[in-house]
Amino acid sequence: MTGFAPLRIALFEPQIPPNTGNIARTSAAFRVPLTLIEPLGFKVDDRSVRRAGLDYWPHVQLSIASNFPEFQAELRPEQRLIGCSRRGGSSLSSFTFRRGDVLLFGREDTGLPEPVREACDSILTIPMPGAADDAGQGGVRSLNLSVASALVTYVAGEQLRLW
DSSP, rough: SSSSSEEEEEEEEEEOOOHHHHHHHHHHHHTTTTESSOOSSSSSTTHHHHHHGGGGGOOEEEESSSSSHHHHHOOOOTTOOOEEESSEEEEEEOOOTTTTTEEEEEEETTBBBBBHHSSSSEEOOOOTTTTTTTOSSBBBBBOOOOHHHHEEEEEEEHHHHHO
């Protein structure tokens, strides 16, 4: 991870190219750096990643970490790692962000594994009134990764007065 930013998005082992492309577009729009943590489920130059990000890739401050320990080692002491998960976290609406926070999103299929969750300073959840129950019934199980990333990034940036 290069440099220190007031806010950063990090994706843990993303698997779906269009999600990553859409998150890259959000990253460029809000001027928030993006880190991809390998292994990835695609190549960064994959056509579907590029298509989803359209022509905005030159505006993305992109870095790639070869694994989670490398990513952790590059964090500065003043940076908090905020894991974003559909379960077991503080509500986005009541969370207090700080400059330097890194917003960590998990894989689309499995989320953040328990050891990664434990490495986070906080876990954050987006409240969903139409959420499914614990058995996954009666509602929406989760938001699309790119939608969740955009929501959390926007709320954090607004709170930090980055725009």
